[in-house]
Amino acid sequence: MEIRVVENLLKANEAVAAQTLERLAKHGVRAINMIGSAGSGKTALLEATLPRLRESLGVAVIEGDLQTTRDAERIDRIGVPVVQVTTGKSCHLPPQLVLRALDGLDLDAIDLLFIENVGNLICPSEIPVGEHHKVAVLSTPEGDDKVLKYPMLFHLADAVVINKIDLLPHVTCDVGRIRSDLEQVGSRAQIFEVSARTGEGLDGYIGWLLGLVG
Amino acid sequence: MHELAIAQSIVEQVEEVARSQGLAKISTIRLRIGALRAVVPEALEFGFEVLSQDTPLAGARIVIEEIPIRITCHECGAISSPEPGLAWLCPACGSAVVEMTSGKELQLDSLEVED
Numbered sequence: 001m002e003i004r005v006v007e008n009l010l011k012a013n014e015a016v017a018a019q020t021l022e023r024l025a026k027h028g029v030r031a032i033n034m035i036g037s038a039g040s041g042k043t044a045l046l047e048a049t050l051p052r053l054r055e056s057l058g059v060a061v062i063e064g065d066l067q068t069t070r071d072a073e074r075i076d077r078i079g080v081p082v083v084q085v086t087t088g089k090s091c092h093l094p095p096q097l098v099l100r101a102l103d104g105l106d107l108d109a110i111d112l113l114f115i116e117n118v119g120n121l122i123c124p125s126e127i128p129v130g131e132h133h134k135v136a137v138l139s140t141p142e143g144d145d146k147v148l149k150y151p152m153l154f155h156l157a158d159a160v161v162i163n164k165i166d167l168l169p170h171v172t173c174d175v176g177r178i179r180s181d182l183e184q185v186g187s188r189a190q191i192f193e194v195s196a197r198t199g200e201g202l203d204g205y206i207g208w209l210l211g212l213v214g
Numbered sequence: 215m216h217e218l219a220i221a222q223s224i225v226e227q228v229e230e231v232a233r234s235q236g237l238a239k240i241s242t243i244r245l246r247i248g249a250l251r252a253v254v255p256e257a258l259e260f261g262f263e264v265l266s267q268d269t270p271l272a273g274a275r276i277v278i279e280e281i282p283i284r285i286t287c288h289e290c291g292a293i294s295s296p297e298p299g300l301a302w303l304c305p306a307c308g309s310a311v312v313e314m315t316s317g318k319e320l321q322l323d324s325l326e327v328e329d
């Protein structure tokens with residue numbers, strides 16, 4: 001006997017993410033899910049952009065990390081409110097933990113909430129955490145073949161930040177190829193070429209972020 | 215790696231359906247998975263085998279229907295599959311204003327129950 005079910009396999013996660021979105025909406029918070037490989041520079045980008053965003057916006061960070069509190073300490077050091085979520089073995093930030101992390105933040109004081117996901121290109125793009133926008137972070141030492149290998153993330157991303165362009169003279173990475181591969185996965189993302197280290201290209205990315213807050 | 219997370223959802227959701235509908239022995243679990251999800255069937259089957267071991271679902275077979283990526287043109291309405299290696303453009307009118315209308319599925323479709 002065959003029984004039709006037709007259920008989304010992510011429905012439990014999506015239901016929790018919807019609760020998070022509802023809570024954020026009550027306080028007028030926009031949330032950004034930052035997704036990228038381990039070491040691509042997600043935390044470095046936060047360190048480079050938050051001090052400037054803070055001049056005109058309320059900002060805060062939820063830091064997803066497998067084991068350590070190192071990234072949360074880096075954000076704390078620049079004086080931005082941060083809640084650490086340790087995911088243990090999970091390869092992505094589970095939406096339940098993000099929902100709970102909201103309790104540790106003064107939502108009324110926040111316009112833009114950054115959620116740094118666990119360093120991984122697959123699972124975090126499958127599992128929503130209650131974000132309004134996805135930002136994919138790529139870095140030039142990873143090479144130029146990631147877009148076609150992980151099409152889901154790049155299809156869904158609202159912005160793609162190509163970080164560590166200061167290293168372009170030393171690494172094999174064709175930024176033009178990344179751009180054309182993005183077209184091949186139907187991307188509508190804004191693309192920013194930046195260096196979190198030197199600050200090059202950050203103006204455009206910061207401008208885009210400021211534009212997200214109405 | 216993400217196959218394991220998907221396998222976990224399958225075990226949880228199918229157990230829930232089996233419980234609520236009083237199904238005894240499930241022999242086959244049919245899934246619809248979009249090509250964009252980049253799911254490796256063998257990895258999903260293996261993950262399911264491991265995670266279902268001590269559950270009533272142990273031994274059930276996973277059958278995956280892969281759903282191709284399809285794009286629908288906003289200008290002329292034509293539905294097409296993007297050519298591998300090329301940008302997503304409408305083959306009928308050349309427009310780049312297209313929307314993906316299938317290929318993202320991650321769905322539990324049906325269960326086969328032993329009578």
Ligand SMILES: Nc1nc2c(ncn2[C@@H]2O[C@H](COP(=O)(O)OP(=O)(O)OP(=O)(O)O)[C@@H](O)[C@H]2O)c(=O)[nH]1
Nearest residue numbers: 037038039040041042043044119163164195196197
């Ligand atoms: N040269 C150069 N190095 C960078 C840049 N951005 C980050 N880095 C370095 O790259 C390393 C990883 O940066 P992180 O910001 O910790 O990367 P992450 O993505 O947060 O890593 P995980 O949280 O572990 O996933 C650090 O040593 C940074 O100093 C950049 O623009 N240029």
Ligand SMILES: [Mg+2]
Nearest residue numbers: 042043071116
């Ligand atoms: Mg980090």
Ligand SMILES: [Zn+2]
Nearest residue numbers: 287290304307
């Ligand atoms: Zn058309």
